[in-house]
Amino acid sequence: MIKIDMLRCFSTVAQFGSLMEASTRLGRTPSALSMSLKQLEGHLGARLFETERKNKLTPLGQEVFRIAQSQLRQFDDTVTSIENAANAPQGLIKIASIPSATGLALPQAISTMMEQHPHLKVELRDMDSAMVAEAILHGEADIGIASGSQSLNGVDCVTLFEDAFGLLCGAEHPLAKVTSPPTLDDIFSYAFMSNNLCSQLDLDAVRSASEGAHIVVHNTHSLIAMTRTNNWVTILPKSVARALPDELVFRPIDGITQRRTVSLLLSQRARFPNLLETFSNLLVQADWT
Amino acid sequence: MIKIDMLRCFSTVAQFGSLMEASTRLGRTPSALSMSLKQLEGHLGARLFETERKNKLTPLGQEVFRIAQSQLRQFDDTVTSIENAANAPQGLIKIASIPSATGLALPQAISTMMEQHPHLKVELRDMDSAMVAEAILHGEADIGIASGSQSLNGVDCVTLFEDAFGLLCGAEHPLAKVTSPPTLDDIFSYAFMSNNLCSQLDLDAVRSASEGAHIVVHNTHSLIAMTRTNNWVTILPKSVARALPDELVFRPIDGITQRRTVSLLLSQRARFPNLLETFSNLLVQADWT
DNA sequence: GATCATACTTCAATTTTTCTGTAATTTGAT
DNA sequence: ATCAAATTACAGAAAAATTGAAGTATGATC
Secondary structure, three states: OOOOOHHHHHHHHHHHOOHHHHHEEEEEEEEHHHHHHHHHHHHHHOOOOOOOOOOOOOOOHHHHHHHHHHHHHHHHHHHHHHHHHHHOOOOOEEEEEHHHOOOOOOOHHHHHHHHHHOOOOEEEEEOOHHHHHHHHOOOOOOEEEOOOOOOOOEEEEEEEEEEEEEEEEEOOOOHHHHOOOEEHHHHHOOOOEEOOHHOOOOOHHHHHHHHHEEEEOHHHHHHHHHHHOOOOOOEEEEHOOOOOOOOEEEEEEOOOOOOOEEEEEEOOOOOOOHHHHHHHHHHHHHOOO | OHHHHHHHHHHHHHHOOOOOHHHHHHHHHHHHHHHHHHHHHHHOOOOOOOEOOOEEEEEHHHHHHHHHHHHHHHHHHHOOOOOOHHHHOEEEEEEEHHHHOOOHHHHHHHHHHHHHHHOOEEEEOOHHHHHHHHHHOOOOOEEEEEEEEOOOOOOOEEEEEEEEEEEEEEEEOOHOOOOOEEEEHEEEEEEEEEEOHHHOOOOOHHHHHHHOOOEEEEHHHHHHHHOOOOOOOEEEEEEHHHOOOOOEEEEEEEOOEEEEEEEEEEEEOOOHHHHHHHHHHHHOOOOOO
């Protein structure tokens, strides 16, 4: 029978490439770990490590390592969630939000909320819009912030704010120096990085440029690092491009009127409906610009 | 320390509302379960059941039940995946696919593949397009079928087929009886059901009708059941509407030229690249219409 | 509201599993 | 080839889970 502890043991040993290192990390003796590993390999009927020194994984070992890592993260999350739920008899709000909103009015709203309700516990998770919707449907979150306006069963949806798309480029990039706002054609004549957010723009020109892009960057920090080199440019919603370092410039784009709407999703089956209502009012009234 | 077994115990007892029933189901004695529950409640510092008879959960209990259920499903999945990986030293292909492709050439291709490679193991999962992409990126799948053409790091993408959108309605519905193909306006003058797939149509008219729709149906079987009443109609890609019962009709829509492209996604870091290539050739050459 | 059958809890003994510490063996690097 | 470090084996110890029997609460029925 495979147990969480076996996976944790394997995972740690795989990570450090040594029983000893892993054993101090886990607070067990090397022999205990060795036996756990032996048991796991026995159960699977295959080796997980190439050599007896545990510093090289077999292909199967790599596969199991990947699976185990993700299971462990997930399990630890579960435990935290359960413990949060238990330690919050006075109120708990589970928030799921897209990363860009986490950088806006959300922290202020949470802080105000916690002042007013000293016993309130808050659980906050970043994810993309589709996962926010899923999380609320599955009861993993009570309230969510996502882009687009979704109509889901048992979920209320209000628009929070709208967001214009624009160009992100380095301050030394040619597009930063043109006086009038650049057009899409101007932009696509330079090396263009695609990202998850610009695919929300329903324009064929953007879609084909995204597909033709040689680089797709999935996370904002990388995007900023890449842009800083002045070699690439990208298109983003404005709220994502806040608090930029000096070497970066965000500019409107000539001919783009489409905006991204960001909405508040409210579960109708939350455990603390009153708190949720207070909180949602705070969010709706907050300054999101 | 919370363990999987504790969650399984709690979950089963919560499900059956009785220690005895759960105990036979799990093959343990009632007292063992009782002690496990006591330990869990002790760890959380709160009650999970309203009374000592285990047939009523506290609000916290309900929350923990939901979390535990999903964790258990996830954990069992993990175990299966690991065991699959270990039991397939000769070859394993992990497929992630949108449900509509599962009903098309995929079964045939898998069957051909397994004839040619008697030791081959296959893992097949249904999910929506976004999750297919995620699964491949995370190494949970080697090959995927998804709508749209995504460009992802370390993933090859080829178009498999294209799919026209059309109207799905009951055979007795007025729209089934008009001679010429109905327009969008015709359709939206009747009660319209929204679904996840029609949101892939980039048309404002469809978007606003979806948002205004009083019903959103997330799964094809329900969609068919609803349509059969002749009270509602919906818009779908053609391949989803195959093998319809007689009482249903699928019709082209006047003025809709946009098609849904369905693509094959291939991980470049699969464990058995040769098998994957053979399989992907099969899929590309298959008859998808 | 008293009674009864059923279901849950507790307790101590037992079994199973897991962990430790030392000694012996293996391994990879020099 | 040799050595130092790391891993395994083994047996005893500790911890945890399980059991069965006895006690106690519950709610259904009259």
